[in-house]
Amino acid sequence: MSFVEYGDTIQEGDTAIVFLGHESMFPVKVQHGSKTQTKTQILYSTDISLITMMLELKPGSIVCESGTGSGSLSHAIIRTVAPTGHLYTVEFHQQRAEKAMEEFREHKVEHLVTVKNQDVCKNGFGVSNMADAVFLDIPSPWEAIGHAKSALKVEGGRFCSFSPCIEQVQRTCLALEEHGFTEINTLEILLRVYNVRTISLQIPDLGKAAEDNSNPGFDSSNQANQGVMCGSQQQGTAQFKSGVPLREMVGHTGYLTFATKSLS
Amino acid sequence: MFIGRRRRSAGGEAVRFAHCLSRNITPLPSVELLGGTPAHCGPPFPPMGARRETVGACAVRALAGRSTRVRLVLAAGSRSAHGGEHGAGRPYPRGGLRCAQARRGLQGGTDPEAEEIVQQLIENSTTFRDKTEFAQDKYIKKKKKKYEAVITIVKPSTRILSTMYYAREPGKINHLRYDTLAQMLTLGNIRAGNKMIVMETCAGLVLGAVMERMGGYGSIIQMYPQGGPVRAATSCFGFPASFFNSLYEFPLSKVDSLLSRTFSIETLPSESEDNIPAEEESNGSLDEKPASIQETEEESTTEATMEGNQTEEQETMDLAAEDTENKESKEKGNKENIREKQRKQQERRKKLVEAAALLKEKNADGLIVAGRFHPTPLLLSLLEFVAPSRPFVVYCQYREPLLECYTKLREKGGVINLKLSETWLRNYQVLPDRSHPKLTMSGGGGYLLSGITVVMDKGKSDAGRLEAQKTEEPTSKKRKLEELHS
Incomplete structure (x- = not known):
C-alpha cells in the first residue's frame, strides 16, 4: 500500500479503514489467514493541517522534523511534499526510529524520508542550509533552535514548534528572538464537532391554543429564527435541525509557535 | 492587486509587492524615489502610480531572498486629515514618498528621518506637554508607527494570501478563515497527482491553495457559476504557467446535461464568448472595481450578486470597446487581435471538451466546495463525478445549510464519516511571565462538512436511509426528553 498513490482495489497487505458508524472507524490490516490487528487513531489532524499550511509545505519542500514519534505528522508531511520533496x-x-x-x-x-536516530538538541538534523521548513515536537525545543536555524536554507524558511505547556513556549520564543527569527506567532487551534440532530421542543400552552387551534401564534412568529420547521409536526411541538456540540471535546492539544527565518 | 488603502499588516503589503512582481512592473533604476506627489487632500492613498513603481523596484531587489525587510518612509503630506490635529505644524516636506534603501533586519532599528519627524511633531504639538507620561509614550509610539513603516516583502503563499484576505477582505472569500482553509486542504487530502474538482466563489483563493498543494502534478477542474471562473487571488500566487496547463474549467450550468448524457459542445459557443471578459477580470486587471461590488454582494442575496456580475461584465466590455476604438488606426494590430481571440476561443473550447471528458470518467479524487451557493444541490450533483473512497469537503459560512446538506446526503447514501465541524483559533501573547491568550479572537471562521464517498448499492441505499432514520430517531427522542427535563 502506498501512501502517495490511490489504488482501485484493496490488496493483501493493505490497511483498510473499517467504518462502523459515527466516531467508530478503525484500521484493519488485510492479511490472508491471520488475525486482524487494530491500531490507535492518529492524533491531531486539526493541528497537522494548520502546521502544514503555516509551514508553507507543498510538493518539493525539504522538511526537517523531530521527534518522529508515532510518525503521524511524518506521514502527513511526506504526502504533502511528494513526489519531489524530502523529509529528514x-x-x-x-x-521508535526503527x-x-x-x-x-x-x-x-x-x-x-531519511530517519536519523540521534538527539536533535545535541547533534541537530544532520543537514545544513537545505530545509524550507523545520518542525519541532520535543520536550525542550529552545535547545534545538540553533540547529533549526542552520538546517534552514540561507534564503530563509519557516519554523514551527509544538509544545503542550506555555512555559515551553516562552522559552522557545525567547530563543527564537535571540536567533533572529521574525514573525514569531503562537497559536492554538481547537476542533469543534457538531452532531446533526432533529430536535423537538414543546410549545408551552399559554391558554392561547383555545382561541386559535389550527396555528399557534408562537410558532409562526418564531419560524424565521428557528430554521427549518417540520410541516408534519405534532401539535404543541416544534421540530428543527440542530448542530449539537459534543458533550466533551478536546480542549487543548498544544501551542503552535511559528516563526520565519529571513535572509540574513 | 491593491486591496485596502494603507499599510496595516505586513502580510498585506507583502502581497501587494508580490503581486507587482508577478505582473512585471518595470523596475525603476533606483529604489530612492521622491515622487512628485501632488499636494492632494482627497483619498488617503493618492500616489498610486508612483507607489506602485517604487514598490516594484523594492520588490525586485528583494527577489534574492525569500523575505526581506524594507523601510518605507511615508512623509504623509498627501493626507490632510491630521492637519488640524497638529495645528500650525506640518514641518516635514509636503508630498513625496521615499523608499529608503532596501535594508534587511531593520525591525528593531530606528530611522533618523522618522525620528526627526516625530520630534518636530512633538515640538509643534500644543497638547503634548499637558499629557501624562504614559500618554506621551503612547503619542510617540503612535506617531512612530505612522511615519516609520517597516515592510517585509515575502513570496506569496497560501499562508500569506489567506491570512491577508481574511484580515482585509473577508467578504470576498466568504469569511473563510485561514485555519478553516487549512482544514479543507487536509480533509480533502489534496496532494500531487490528484484529480480534483473545485467549486468555489472565494476569489480563487481556494483554487490557488489547491494548486499550490498539488504543485502542478495532477489535474484540477474548476466548476464555475454564470460569468466565468474568478481567479483574482489565484493570480497572486505567482504560479508558473505550467500549473495552468492542467487546470480546467467547466460551467455549472452544464453539469446537469453532462450527468444526463445530453451534453454536447454545440450548445456552447455563446457561453464561451461570455467568458472572455469575465476571465480578463479574473486576471486582476480590474480588481479595484469589483471590490465595491463585492462588498454589496456580501449583504445581498445571490440574485443580486448575479446582477453584480453582469455589471462587472458590462464594465469590462465597455473598456474593451474603448480599447478597440483607440487602436483603430493600428489595423494590423487589430487583425492580430482578432486572430488571437479566435485562437484563444478555440483553445478554450478544446479545454472545455477535455474538462467534460475528465468529469465523465467519474473518477475524481476529491471534491472541494466553498462559497456563497447553497451546498446541497452542488454536492448532490458534483459527488457523482467523484470516485468511491475519496474525500470531499464543503465550506459554508453558515451552519444551517450544512445541516440540511448533511441530512440530504445521509438520505441519499454513498457517503460515510460525515462530519460537521468548525475550528477555533486563538492567538497568544507570549512574554516572560505574562503569557496569555490575546484579548480578542475571531468569532467564527465558517463551518465544514466533510466525508468520504463509498460505492453505493442501489438496493442498500434505501436500507441506509432507514438506518439513518433509525439511528436518528432514538437520539432525537432522547434529546427531547432531556430538553423536557432541563
Whole structure:
C-alpha cells in the first residue's frame, strides 16, 4: 500500500479503514489467514493541517522534523511534499526510529524520508542550509533552535514548534528572538464537532391554543429564527435541525509557535 | 492587486509587492524615489502610480531572498486629515514618498528621518506637554508607527494570501478563515497527482491553495457559476504557467446535461464568448472595481450578486470597446487581435471538451466546495463525478445549510464519516511571565462538512436511509426528553 498513490482495489497487505458508524472507524490490516490487528487513531489532524499550511509545505519542500514519534505528522508531511520533496526526521529513541523506518518502508514512502536516530538538541538534523521548513515536537525545543536555524536554507524558511505547556513556549520564543527569527506567532487551534440532530421542543400552552387551534401564534412568529420547521409536526411541538456540540471535546492539544527565518 | 488603502499588516503589503512582481512592473533604476506627489487632500492613498513603481523596484531587489525587510518612509503630506490635529505644524516636506534603501533586519532599528519627524511633531504639538507620561509614550509610539513603516516583502503563499484576505477582505472569500482553509486542504487530502474538482466563489483563493498543494502534478477542474471562473487571488500566487496547463474549467450550468448524457459542445459557443471578459477580470486587471461590488454582494442575496456580475461584465466590455476604438488606426494590430481571440476561443473550447471528458470518467479524487451557493444541490450533483473512497469537503459560512446538506446526503447514501465541524483559533501573547491568550479572537471562521464517498448499492441505499432514520430517531427522542427535563 502506498501512501502517495490511490489504488482501485484493496490488496493483501493493505490497511483498510473499517467504518462502523459515527466516531467508530478503525484500521484493519488485510492479511490472508491471520488475525486482524487494530491500531490507535492518529492524533491531531486539526493541528497537522494548520502546521502544514503555516509551514508553507507543498510538493518539493525539504522538511526537517523531530521527534518522529508515532510518525503521524511524518506521514502527513511526506504526502504533502511528494513526489519531489524530502523529509529528514530525527528521533531520539532507537526503537521508535526503527519502527518508523519500518512503517515508511511498508507504506512505500522510504525514498521520501531519511530517519536519523540521534538527539536533535545535541547533534541537530544532520543537514545544513537545505530545509524550507523545520518542525519541532520535543520536550525542550529552545535547545534545538540553533540547529533549526542552520538546517534552514540561507534564503530563509519557516519554523514551527509544538509544545503542550506555555512555559515551553516562552522559552522557545525567547530563543527564537535571540536567533533572529521574525514573525514569531503562537497559536492554538481547537476542533469543534457538531452532531446533526432533529430536535423537538414543546410549545408551552399559554391558554392561547383555545382561541386559535389550527396555528399557534408562537410558532409562526418564531419560524424565521428557528430554521427549518417540520410541516408534519405534532401539535404543541416544534421540530428543527440542530448542530449539537459534543458533550466533551478536546480542549487543548498544544501551542503552535511559528516563526520565519529571513535572509540574513 | 491593491486591496485596502494603507499599510496595516505586513502580510498585506507583502502581497501587494508580490503581486507587482508577478505582473512585471518595470523596475525603476533606483529604489530612492521622491515622487512628485501632488499636494492632494482627497483619498488617503493618492500616489498610486508612483507607489506602485517604487514598490516594484523594492520588490525586485528583494527577489534574492525569500523575505526581506524594507523601510518605507511615508512623509504623509498627501493626507490632510491630521492637519488640524497638529495645528500650525506640518514641518516635514509636503508630498513625496521615499523608499529608503532596501535594508534587511531593520525591525528593531530606528530611522533618523522618522525620528526627526516625530520630534518636530512633538515640538509643534500644543497638547503634548499637558499629557501624562504614559500618554506621551503612547503619542510617540503612535506617531512612530505612522511615519516609520517597516515592510517585509515575502513570496506569496497560501499562508500569506489567506491570512491577508481574511484580515482585509473577508467578504470576498466568504469569511473563510485561514485555519478553516487549512482544514479543507487536509480533509480533502489534496496532494500531487490528484484529480480534483473545485467549486468555489472565494476569489480563487481556494483554487490557488489547491494548486499550490498539488504543485502542478495532477489535474484540477474548476466548476464555475454564470460569468466565468474568478481567479483574482489565484493570480497572486505567482504560479508558473505550467500549473495552468492542467487546470480546467467547466460551467455549472452544464453539469446537469453532462450527468444526463445530453451534453454536447454545440450548445456552447455563446457561453464561451461570455467568458472572455469575465476571465480578463479574473486576471486582476480590474480588481479595484469589483471590490465595491463585492462588498454589496456580501449583504445581498445571490440574485443580486448575479446582477453584480453582469455589471462587472458590462464594465469590462465597455473598456474593451474603448480599447478597440483607440487602436483603430493600428489595423494590423487589430487583425492580430482578432486572430488571437479566435485562437484563444478555440483553445478554450478544446479545454472545455477535455474538462467534460475528465468529469465523465467519474473518477475524481476529491471534491472541494466553498462559497456563497447553497451546498446541497452542488454536492448532490458534483459527488457523482467523484470516485468511491475519496474525500470531499464543503465550506459554508453558515451552519444551517450544512445541516440540511448533511441530512440530504445521509438520505441519499454513498457517503460515510460525515462530519460537521468548525475550528477555533486563538492567538497568544507570549512574554516572560505574562503569557496569555490575546484579548480578542475571531468569532467564527465558517463551518465544514466533510466525508468520504463509498460505492453505493442501489438496493442498500434505501436500507441506509432507514438506518439513518433509525439511528436518528432514538437520539432525537432522547434529546427531547432531556430538553423536557432541563
